[in-house]
Amino acid sequence: MVWRGLVDEQQLPEFAKTQLYEDFVFQQDPESLMLEYMVPGVSGSVKPGERRFNWLWYLKAAPGPELDAVLTDNNGRRRSHSIPPGTLAAGQEAYIREMAEQLVNPAFRELIRQTRDIFVQAILDFQVPQMVFGRVLLTGDAAFVPRPHTAGSTAKAARNALSLAQTIDDSGDLDHALLAWQQQQLAEGRRMGDWGVSMGNRIMGIAQA
Structure with a gap:
């Protein structure tokens, strides 16, 4: 699975922005890969100050109850392959935010803290x-x-x-x-x-x- 989020460039605290700004940054741990890069803003702007930080965090979810829980939205609907922004179940949101507090580096942690709507996608072949x-x-x-x-x-x-x-x-x-x-x-x-x-x-x- 990949957990994802977007943060407006202006929204990220200066200490984190300094470490990530215009770089393709990775954090790799056993059974985990997180990365970020900048993308255009909501309006499509690529001007400095108007862009967004896009982050992705790859984690495993075993087929069965674990995967079903990740792909069940906040209305109890089991979706086929993704949970769109704004529909992540409360338990799953609490899980990924707690994981971030424990495992990721300070700049990436701040990215997740500043993300309002986390979303999830299954990785398919x-x-x-x-x-x-x-x-x-x-x-x-x-x-x-x-x-x-x-x-x-x-x-x-x-x-x-x-x-x-x-x-x-x-x-x-x-x-x-x-x-x-x-x-x-x-x-x-x-x-x-x-x-x-x-x-x-x-x-x-x-x-x-």
């Missing part, structure tokens, strides 16, 4: 066996969703598009070009997916199958 359906193609995360640790989704989507253009340009037969493109992109998608799973397992201390 997704791969398709086919990307070409006549003249309809699956690209980007519609075809393969790698672990976020790869930081590769955008590059993967761009690679799909660039490779498609090149393959079509190099071939005089569109159907042949699409099948050749599919074979290549399926292999690359599987490699990135497998790499992400391996990386995530190492971070979370999960034994390799």
Whole structure:
């Protein structure tokens, strides 16, 4: 699971801002990875003083009661894969805030303290066996969703598009070009997916199958 939050740039105390400002900062511990980076403000502004700090904290949740508790919102609804901002159950909010007080460094602790609406997402693996359906193609995360640790989704989507253009340009037969493109992109998608799973397992201390 990844626990997440956003904090307005002006809202963070100076001591924490100094340690995090415009840097990609990590804290890694056994079975835990936390990171932060700056993103545009609510209005889309990227001007200094108008941006936000975006933080993510990866933690495990065992299938069954533990995972069900994380994914059950404040109305008692068990959601499939995420808890949106403003709907986190009180018990889960208390849990993650207490974890932060005990485990994270002072700057990250302040990020969580200043976050009004914490939200949660399950980390999912997704791969398709086919990307070409006549003249309809699956690209980007519609075809393969790698672990976020790869930081590769955008590059993967761009690679799909660039490779498609090149393959079509190099071939005089569109159907042949699409099948050749599919074979290549399926292999690359599987490699990135497998790499992400391996990386995530190492971070979370999960034994390799």
